[in-house]
Amino acid sequence: MEINLKVQLMYETVIDQSDSEEWNRLCSGFTGMSIYQTGLYGELHSAGILRSCSRIAIFKESQVVAAAQLRIKLVPVLSIGVAEIDWGPLWCSSNGKMDRLGLGVLLDEIRREYCEKRKLQIRVRPRSTVSQNTDLELHELLMQHGYCKNQETRPYHTVLIDLQKSIDTIRSEFHQKWRNQLNVAERSGLEYECGNNIEYFDRFYAIYKAMWEKKKFPTGVRLPIIRELQEKLAPQEKFIVTILHNGQVDIGATVCTVLGDTMLYFLGATTPELRNDSRPGYLLQWLHIQKAKELGVRWYDLGGYDDINPDLARFKKRTNGIHVLYPGQYETGPLNFSSKFLKICEKGFRKTKYYVTSR
The missing domain is CATH 3.40.630.30 (Gcn5-related N-acetyltransferase (GNAT))
Known part of the structure; x- marks a missing residue:
């Protein structure tokens, strides 16, 4: 389910317009802000060949209402990769406001930009809001906007x-x-x-x-x-x-x-x-x-x-x-995307890394 055009026009989407300092300032008003969504953490953990960091924010009347930082990893030679959102998206503000429509716009824009345009698999691992009802609402929004829960990932408590x-x-x-x-x-x-x-x-x-x-x-x-x-x-x-x-x-x-x-x-x-x-x-x-x-x-x-x-x-x-209990991992990807093949590549990389470094 995508947000209709009338609702979309109420919001502004900004992609990769913030450096790490500006990003932290933008996101400081979200109660769910964590080290994993800070700009510098994203940049340092995304440094190197075939890795990058990307940021997307949704504004309404000049106020940020939802945001997410993604860490992108590409597979060498092949035109596939993954964009991961750890402990995001951010959408619950410290003043108690939760813009559900704005979150829906963000989820749609993430799919359009990273899945349809950049041909990446998206993995979203939201942080719990502590409220079971709000976590359930987040789960339903993710499912409605085309993200499927991965039942095989280990739950985070x-x-x-x-x-x-x-x-x-x-x-x-x-x-x-x-x-x-x-x-x-x-x-x-x-x-x-x-x-x-x-x-x-x-x-x-x-x-x-x-x-x-x-x-x-x-x-x-x-x-x-x-x-x-x-x-x-x-x-x-x-x-x-x-x-x-x-x-x-x-x-x-x-x-x-x-x-x-x-x-x-x-x-x-x-x-x-x-x-x-x-x-x-x-x-x-x-x-x-x-x-x-x-x-x-x-x-x-x-x-x-x-x-x-x-x-x-x-x-x-x-x-x-x-x-x-955190909501879990949600995924979406291009129609011709082989998530199983990507996981095989990632598993091979981790084994090689552990063999070389013992870590």
Whole structure:
């Protein structure tokens, strides 16, 4: 279902007219704004051959009402590729307004520009609005505008802490076993520091690297790019790095973002041989909640979990926050497009990358 011409004329479509700074300014009024939709994140993660970043925004009466940043990847030689929207589109404003018609126009314009004109498969992975009714409405809009839900993708779950509650209430609602571990961490004598300069990030980087060298786990995290982000982001957009240490020895560290109405736990690492007795993960999460409360944001997001890792899932669930299931992945593509062939190409690329880099 496409929006009729009369409705379309109420809106203006702007494509690739904003640099990263202007894009961030345009999108700052959306509650769902996240690191994945920031201009610099898109540019740095889209750098290189056959990769690019594109941005589209819908305006009504000179006000942006819906927007999305896409990361584009092309297959060498072949005239196929994919345009991905992570944690978008953006359409819920901080003043509570949701322009559903404007969102419909955006979905149609994305199909026209990237699917019909550029011959790309489109993958949309929306962020949850936290409201089940609004998420269902978003699902229905995507389906009505020609996007099909991919039933094979792994669901994304997370836990949100409602920061409208008092800090004492939040703590009292933790599962007793979680609270016991937090008490152990608080009695361990660990000290903490919090900041956003590059020196803090480099201390986190050192802990993460040591953890990875010990465990050799597969990861899509591109830390050199994240570090470059930290150097280049505007002061108000920089990651918040929290470090726990025992004397001169760093035990654990985390990286969080504060955008839209949410503080998001983005990355974390602990020193494996030093963490067991001090329970740094519990103390770090508690410090995040206190910091988010201090900053006045609406939610603290524990950063997702997967039931394939039951220990991590249990750790996050026992905060007894709000369990949120994201809408999923929606796709559309040209009529002659072979999504299966593209997935084979992507799988081959990932295997080659892991073979070469072990990551």
